[in-house]
Amino acid sequence: MPEFISDALDVLAHNQTAWDRQAALDCDWSRPVSPETVAAARAGRWSVQLTPGALPDDWLGDVRGRRILCLASAGGQQAPVLAAAGAETTVFDISRRQLDQDRLVADRDGLSLTVAQGDMRDLSMFEDEAFDIVFHPISNHYVPEVKPIWRECFRVLKPGGRMLAGFYNPAIFIGDRDPELVRQGLIRPVYSIPYADATDLAPDALAAKVERGEALVFGHSLTDLVAGQIEAGFVIAGFQEDRPPAPRFLIDHCLPTYLSTLALKT
Template identity: 50%
Template sequence: MRAQDVAGVNQAGWDRRVEAADIWTRPVSAEEIDRARRGDWSVVLTPNRPVPRDWFGEVAGKDILCLASGGGQQGPILAAAGARVTVFDASPRQLAQDQAVAARDGLSLTTRQGFMHDLSAFGDASFDLVFHPVSNCFAPEILPVWREVARVLRPGGALLAGFMNPMVYIFDAQAQDRGEFVVRHRLPYADIDDLPPEELERLVARDHTVEFSHSLETQIGGQLQAGLVLTHLFEDRDSGGGDTGRSLHFPTCLATRAVKLTG
């Protein structure tokens, strides 16, 4: 698989994940939307830990970009809480989930299709907040993502981002399926570079997508390089908590809050 084919593979892969009812494609309920309208809401950047509310500040009236965040989950909740929300995602089927929730519950919400490294659809300083859950593992490069985020943020605006701990990519995936942890890969890792063709074909057939590890230097250092200032960070583990699989041994995800300087 060529690097230029990755975007199309992952776009189609997330469409297929919608068909398979992947956990990150299941829309929130009408009851959750109703609670959010009353001020009782939470959203996640990583599998388990709700993002602290003080990371957002006052949501009502803010222009929020939910970046690579389709699926009918975070965007509709933030819209119900009073934000002006744009959900941006590569997968038409994921965006359709957000559109369906908006139609069902009478929400004002905009969806735009595109890839996270190219936000040319938006002008400079368009948003007060960018909400970017774990998804940049599907992008070959992330420094362009951070540069675009910094461009579309207003001075004083915040980026809330979730991403994978690069450690998860050193292990042999098939051994993990058997409950074993075998160090196989060097970092940085990419499915398309590090797996033989027949194994890559099996992985795409099973998971529908390909992934890339990114170093903490490019994840956190890249945000700083783009002109953002880190203010908060937490760690999290896989869906279902920390009592199974690799989550027994180390946190698998991180979340950060960074602010665009006003000066």
């Protein structure tokens, strides 16, 4: 087993490299928006996603003049659209190549967009009460602890600010991933929550995943994902479930596996 697996900082470095690779491969979450999408956003016709489905209309509202932090949200998608819609937008991500996609769109379409690189659990480069909105699409399953994210988001939000966060239903992490079970249409629970590739996968499966250059993931509990926001000081004002347009796991056919919350700093 690779030596780095036991070190959370090295897991972070591995996942940074994995997402740099994904950006180079033009994956779904690394494909920059088109000039036409930016032009439409400038004209007031825009949308952004926490999960594959549409956001409730009142979660973001009018973003013109609002200071928005797109957290772990690089890839040239949400941040450029919000900037084109009139927000003062900062995109923060661990992957340099993902951030390059945002730079590409900003340069191509003449957008004012701040780009910063770092760990989503450490926003110390930003002052207290620096933002009106934190927009945090599905990404916190790439770090071993989620509560520091909620605490940092609460700190950097102004009073009256809001955090929009997307994450996986932890149910997706419990199943045996044997391809034969998939072919038989069977779900066999073998893992418990909280889950971590680094400690729960069999050594040969973990080594194979690392060799393929895939990001290592963590399945956080609903207690940490939802109650953790309340513990950080937020009031949960909205909740939404969503389904993937192209299911990857058998369990995707059984229940919504994407979740999102609207949390307020009152």
